[in-house]
Amino acid sequence: MTGGEAIVAGLLAQGVDTLFGLPGAQMYPLFDALAQVPDQIRTIGARHEQACGYMAFGYARSTGRTGVYSVVPGPGVLNTTAALATAWGCNTPVVCLTGQIPSAFIGKRRGHLHEIADQLGTLRSVVKWAERIERVEDAPALVAEAFRQAQSGRPGPVALEMAWDVMASSADVPEALPAVLDPHPQIDRQQLAGALALVAKAERPMIMTGSGAQHASAAVTELARMIGAPVAAFRGGRGVVDETSALGMSSYAASRYYADCDLVIGIGTRLEMPTMRWGDMMRVVDRLESAKLIRIDIDPAEMDRLKADVGLVADAACAAEALVAALTISGHRAAENGAKIAAVKAQAARETAGVQPQLAYLDVIRDVLPPDGLLVEELCQVGFASYFAYPVQRPRTYVSTGFQGTLGFGFQTALGVKVAHPDKPVVSITGDGGFLFGVQELATAVQYGIGLVTVVFNNEAYGNVRRDQETRYGNRLIGADLVNPDFLMLAKAFGLDGHRVHAPAELKPVLAAALAKGEPALIEVVLPRGSEASPWPFIHPVKSY
Template identity: 40%
Template structure:
């Protein structure tokens, strides 16, 4: 019988033991190859999909995957970079752990960009990396795919790392990897797989699946924080990616409503509250409410802008930091009450600790003033506003948009309405140009009942366009939108603004329609928001993958709305506690 204390929600899906398949006898020691032990423990942990590319150092692991094709799907894209991006997209949109696997040396190096994005965006990814034979590591013999200190490189980009030293090590290493993924801050972990140990036979015992073990907050600190919030004149909640990663959206909503506190969602935290909720605001709205807050609860957020400036409110504001990462409440942030703990558990505890007789005035009309101001500001950015409206108008609340570093993508960070958790994906602070299409493939793989839209510019899309083959082979429910202007548009704008000249920004593009047809995909070329809306609807009605090419010209910069420290005119936000000022 399943443990009744297992968590509820997406996190439970991957971690919950499968009563129909896992038996006590499966945990008894038996002789296996290292590859078989690795794969069997992955199955025990709940893994159903592995994104990887086979190669000679991985042969015995891949053979073990083939033998367990009844339980595991081996998804093979066209480039190692796509393995880690697909795992990242799968993990962030499903809440489950994801697994990717590549050969050592160049295979690992190709995949590290996706691992760095997963690290920045709190993704639960297990990175399996091949290794040269164990008795040659560090010897400098020039073995195939050998790197000087591969382990040292890998350790810098993951939360936890291990390398197998004996064939019987694999079950314990996999189990510990999942223990790390299911506790503390969710970030990628890695295991190196020496090729000789994958082939070697040894007696090994599988282990019960690692439990989900969120960090419980200190009850005394929770009591102090609850008292601050209960007595606040105008509390505000800053919600970050940690709330999403902990499935804390419902707890956040309940606490915000009880406190009548506006919720400012960071880029990584969007979707923790439906944008239609009367208390929900983007970071742009935060410019209006944070300066007037007397208490700010920062939940699962780094609380810094992209230039390491703290997101300060006003003199005398009291701060409460709730985070599983102590670094995220240290300087340059202003000091406050710091609570180490899982965001969902902390929010639930704060709600329970509030006085039973707490009665707060409804602030929805005040927040509505801010929402109106946001609409006025974003509505002036054209044609991005209309393109985003075309995207949103064809998508269900829980359909998934994977944004990119392109003009409509930048604007989407503040202008695209998000109505569901895990339905809006960005590269976070990594700002990884070209990540989007590959990541969208992983999102589509993990969410077969939802339509995924991949938003691209012609520059970034060209870094992974070979994965049209993967979209076609897997027949994903995926609309690939490519905005085509023939330039690295943002770089071009900056060069001309700063230097008055440009270099290295002109693109030579393929015929994207012809390319899509070569892979057997449905495709359409449009040049307006209305055309995009109709093409998206047709693709969704038809199902399967489609590529939509959108011809565009130079677009106005949205950066004054996205980032308050750019050298341009910053719009003046309204005072939510009084009359709005002129925009």
Template identity: 30%
Template sequence: MKIMTGGEAVVKALEFLDVNTIFGIPGVHNLAIYSALLDSSIKHVTVRHEQGAGFMADGFARTTGRVGVALVISGPGLTNILTPMGEAYHEAVPLLVISTNNSRRYLNGRTGILHELSQSNAMIRSVAKESRRVPYPEAIVPYLIEAHQLALEGRPGPVHVEIPIDLLDSEIARPDRKTMGQTATVFQLSQQAGVLQDVQQVVEILDTAQHPLIIIGGGAWQAGDNLTQLADKLAAPILLTPAGKGSIDDDHPLCLGVRHHFPAIRTFVENADVVLAFGTELAEDLYGNFFSTKGILIRVDRDVSVFERNIKGHICLLEDANTVAELLNKLVRVRPDRKGLIHRSVRKVKDQASQELPHIFAYRDLAILLNILKEIRTSLPKDGILVSDSTRPAYVAFSEFPSHTPRSFLFPCGYGTLGMALPSAIGTKIAHPERAVSVLAGDGGFQFTMAELGTLCQEKLSIPIIVFNDHGFGEIRMFEETRHPGRRIGVDLKNPDFESLATAYGMPFYRILKNGDLQNALSIALTLQGPSLIEIDSPGSI
């Protein structure tokens, strides 16, 4: 009988699951796993902080649909990854977070031992689908396989598996692939037989609809082709949620983009007589406006719980968006007579929204922000990926930066954390080495995870980092100015010299001084073999 350690069992399980990349930091409590990785084909990316590991796994998963894997130590390693897990939980991004804990004999009470963390599983469950502690060595493989499946099942999200360190050095029988395959739970996402009757009802409603409309959320990002075909057949305008941006080409004549926060668009949506909502919770938009319609609401989602959330649907289909869209495409009546009229009406309402732009974003430098986005879009290939932090140019980008492919504009929509952009871009580029990837971050948010410049340079990834430097937390500064003009607290920052920072890491640096500079700098930076730093200095923005 072949024998292996618990640490080897972790790696064997990941290999069985076809995991090819993990993000983490070695520590005294997880060295048994790292020793096993020495003889594995799995690529390990050493991060500078566990928060970086979580965001890198997020970027990897968010742009591939595969499970992103992070490996951290007990105690502080686990608490450091809480924020990216929260972001992934809100955005339905499948992660597998593996952590260690102290030996089982120390887990039932306070002992003062290194990295002790009481109630770790209860803590993690607030930002994860599940958190499980492996009870004995033979359970390591099945726990990891089940966690990986759970991360993908239904509404995707992060799952945590905790392994006490005494299990990692224990010896167990080495399972073969057949045994691991039998361990794996076979789950089926499709409920097609169960929803077919409801789909027929939906077809009848759509065939008589005068003003149908489609809403696409982040849960339908992989259904873009079928949903585009459905929209064309129905001559139905398409509204995207922030998480759904890019699912449909923004240049499509039926696409309203991410513009629910514009009054003209909200009125347009409210007047639809049938709304098909795919993969969205229908939560409030970027500026606190809730979805509303006078028509029949049909909701399609893999997560049954969303049907009772925010606004109830008249018909709810528990099914994958792609499956339902494919079924509808076979059954709905094509409406060619409405095509020209609806295209004109979409252009008209988008023109009205453009007139509302200065009222939505009361920025003194709005014209500068629009030009920044224009120059980035011109330089970035159509399938290029822009990974953004919570920063003022990104808020404008939702409606004004065209995205042409799914998951080509990443943003911390749900949890709204700062610091996601740089590490998430690293994970994204590792997943898609053939595609152009760039970062757009504010100076404040960039410094949350600035340490990952070390990871970026060590991996030699071609990622231009655009830092919009307004010398503080510019959006919050604007709110403070509204509340108490001329008086500020906590929003002005002493920043590093970004050129010196780039030099310290051996990165090319570009300072943007006038129109055209950003387009030229980004075009050059995208051809380089390694990273670069581009600073846009905006001292007078507020």
């Protein structure tokens, strides 16, 4: 096999069915190998390397499976580092496959095509693990190791590079085998007993979930029911428990409920809400100040970053199931907090109702999408409001950039989400500013028949920047106002359906029809510049406890 064929053999052994990529000279042997297995691995091209990384992220984030992409080394892989950093921040398994200059030139700084000083070191600064495949015959084993690293323990992005000459050379290659993932850590029975003791004493418990709980929906939902605890998440853990159910709660409602909370159970989360968003973003805290804390996390390092009264280093589902089983044996009775939870949720709904017109548009989208429909947010005024005003009903159906806040990620990520879910409706909400970061990928959507519906909220500005400059910097505007293309003409030029609406009532039939058609579509929502109410009082509420 060539080096490229050996890598593809490794991908096939891991069950990879989709790769996002942009070929180039150093990667020809890999893409030639992919061309020989089109029925086993579908290769989706792109118009910019960053889209390859974001599409792989969207594929992985919405499925739990590993996303894979491949681009040329040097400037090509550097163009994807924002997507890698996003995957790292969101604990999402992504495999980056890239090339290298010829092996004899590595480290010589002769200025070979696409050379950078230390590509492997650069990659290691933004991923969980990175390595170079030095020999063709090592490729299948190192591909398996990459998948083991990406999926074991705390998931995350990884990278493999292979020199130009090695990828083109041939050797006898051993059989490619599936990765063997690390076993889950054993639950410490003493810590479990300590957690049960805290639960038994709690009168107003609360569960907060993060990305690490996305696979644990059933167990977490049952745990919440057994102890009478509402469940809330900021971004990554949304949908683990249906937010329209009696125990589901928005992040803003959770900030109000937390005032009287005596126990927090954090499951697969950094607990950004109580430690930063509801307090002082500039002050580091290493423990909760007003409630007991049980932490469940597969990463033992988390127990040092935020100290808990009880720390269970464990898989989220395993630990939640163990708690449920122990509570069942003990005959634990749920705290009777239903009326309080309902009252807080109703109060939060009244207080946030003025975030318009964003809430009205989000209501339309939620009404049109089925419970398992997928929404990809973006850093825009409607996207920010979706943090607390778009109820997520199923795991992995709300895709966010997490703490990285990578402007422009949304549309490109949503393409990968739709590739992963061709039979489910997928909506990308984006602002005019962020959308133009990756607008060229409209061509990708049309070329590959990716039936994503993209709703562009056009307020002719970087809305957050403009508001901050108005309110905090004496209305000295710089770089905030935008001049945009005609989005309907743009859609026509790319060969997809384009629509323009001016009100939520207009959006509903247009969005429903576009989703029903199942083809790529662009819907522009026209908003007067500066017309949106600020969502930030409900994302970073004043400390009230």
